[in-house]
Amino acid sequence: xxxxLLKKVYVFSGLSGDDLENVKNIARLKSYNKDDMxxxxxxxxTGFYIIVSGLIKIYKISNDGREHIxxxxxxxxxxxxxxxxxxxxxxxxxxxxxxxxxMALEDNTQAILIPARAFTELIEKxxxxxxxxxxxFAKRLRYLNHHIEDITLKDVTKRVAGFVFNExxxxxxxxxxxxxxxxxxxxxxxxxxxxxxxxxxxSRTFKKxxxxxxxxxxxxxxxxxxxxxxxxxxx
Amino acid sequence: xxxxLLKKVYVFSGLSGDDLENVKNIARLKSYNKDDMxxxxxxxxTGFYIIVSGLIKIYKISNDGREHIxxxxxxxxxxxxxxxxxxxxxxxxxxxxxxxxxMALEDNTQAILIPARAFTELIEKxxxxxxxxxxxFAKRLRYLNHHIEDITLKDVTKRVAGFVFNExxxxxxxxxxxxxxxxxxxxxxxxxxxxxxxxxxxSRTFKKxxxxxxxxxxxxxxxxxxxxxxxxxxx
DNA sequence: CGTAACCTTGATTAAGATCAATTCTCGTGG
DNA sequence: CCACGAGAATTGATCTTAATCAAGGTTACG
Numbered sequence: 160x161x162x163x164l165l166k167k168v169y170v171f172s173g174l175s176g177d178d179l180e181n182v183k184n185i186a187r188l189k190s191y192n193k194d195d196m197x198x199x200x201x202x203x204x205t206g207f208y209i210i211v212s213g214l215i216k217i218y219k220i221s222n223d224g225r226e227h228i229x230x231x232x233x234x235x236x237x238x239x240x241x242x243x244x245x246x247x248x249x250x251x252x253x254x255x256x257x258x259x260x261x262m263a264l265e266d267n268t269q270a271i272l273i274p275a276r277a278f279t280e281l282i283e284k285x286x287x288x289x290x291x292x293x294x295x296f297a298k299r300l301r302y303l304n305h306h307i308e309d310i311t312l313k314d315v316t317k318r319v320a321g322f323v324f325n326e327x328x329x330x331x332x333x334x335x336x337x338x339x340x341x342x343x344x345x346x347x348x349x350x351x352x353x354x355x356x357x358x359x360x361x362s363r364t365f366k367k368x369x370x371x372x373x374x375x376x377x378x379x380x381x382x383x384x385x386x387x388x389x390x391x392x393x394x
Numbered sequence: 395x396x397x398x399l400l401k402k403v404y405v406f407s408g409l410s411g412d413d414l415e416n417v418k419n420i421a422r423l424k425s426y427n428k429d430d431m432x433x434x435x436x437x438x439x440t441g442f443y444i445i446v447s448g449l450i451k452i453y454k455i456s457n458d459g460r461e462h463i464x465x466x467x468x469x470x471x472x473x474x475x476x477x478x479x480x481x482x483x484x485x486x487x488x489x490x491x492x493x494x495x496x497m498a499l500e501d502n503t504q505a506i507l508i509p510a511r512a513f514t515e516l517i518e519k520x521x522x523x524x525x526x527x528x529x530x531f532a533k534r535l536r537y538l539n540h541h542i543e544d545i546t547l548k549d550v551t552k553r554v555a556g557f558v559f560n561e562x563x564x565x566x567x568x569x570x571x572x573x574x575x576x577x578x579x580x581x582x583x584x585x586x587x588x589x590x591x592x593x594x595x596x597s598r599t600f601k602k603x604x605x606x607x608x609x610x611x612x613x614x615x616x617x618x619x620x621x622x623x624x625x626x627x628x629x
Numbered sequence: 630c631g632t633a634a635c636c637t638t639g640a641t642t643a644a645g646a647t648c649a650a651t652t653c654t655c656g657t658g659g
Numbered sequence: 660c661c662a663c664g665a666g667a668a669t670t671g672a673t674c675t676t677a678a679t680c681a682a683g684g685t686t687a688c689g
Contacts, residue, residue: 244532289524297479
């Protein structure tokens, strides 16, 4: 495993060579194909994951069988690191399990597993890593607060508009020719779930936005025709 | 300000006498009456708060004027500590503001303000405090994930049942005589908002649960008649 | 007491979920 | 290269939940 890779992960950025070596020694690289599970919510917690390539979804299943996606996680981001710290220093009982399910969304998804026990020992002595971790958690908290706001205060149209506008902002600015186009990295099924709705409603919403000449959808490609309107709708 | 008080706050628990003294030196005790604002979302960020007594709500206002409560925070818990760490070490621009509004829900609400700058200097050198902070954030993250799950996967009845069941679990166990009674610490208006609904719907839901002989509501007192059913409904 | 805030109840409406039926897309094998 | 089939996406009809609107009733507190 490349040590340069570790540097790109927020938790490890700015660490010294020795520290990175220590992390490297406990890390285990794993590979997955589309629909492979990284972990189930029934499984005992063994450690957290860093996505190297590909894409994964974190999701819950309600007892009537519906799925709701909490996060989509891409390269250099972590998942399932929260449980590790929830009861830091306390003895882990046998019902210490992953809090959700995690599935690869693409073939050739690679992830690094950082075992809980070994990492705990590392971070206990490393203040810089702690601060990075706090910062990462803070960002996640901000995202979740925002997400709750979206779901409770906005209707589906606003959420969809907000998502598209946001994705547009993520596009690299130098590529002028398609500055108003985004490409969905996930299926519309998954997008619907992420936005707290269902595929049918998402489809109808896209159609409505299309009728209003705000955007055009062709498969996974979305062309934004009226960025101002889009921004306005998302509030 | 009592130093014993600081020990009860999760961030500071387990700190040495010197560390606590340092914290005490930067802390500022403030008092509020019901409906007083601790901060607005328009206000520049100055630091985070620890609630000492009373109760506060963290809430957002959507642009059509509706309020949604994100948290209710009581004694020894913190609020608005996330922004401090979100971009740890980076320069704070002038638009670095509180992410939500915060209002006292009771008279004689007391809170300690921990100024951002001074605290940053403290925590940068204190690994133990960092770990406590991470642990606190992790718990908050868990709560938020759970909250999102509730809002997206459960209907109002399930959420209300879940809330009541949860409150019941918080009751001190030694008081046998009212082991099946809870007392709301907030108004039903605020409870509705916290559960992502409106007062009318909450009222009807309580009525429905009453008709089904699961609980009885008398003002702020709720008597649970059928704990098993309640648990079952909340899933 | 009186008034304002809080809570409840009823009638109506709207958003979005559900159910059902096609259609589209794309990878696979003949 | 085409046919096939499965999963994804769309469309339409209907239904359910909970928000909205409107009107009383209750409670708390000066």
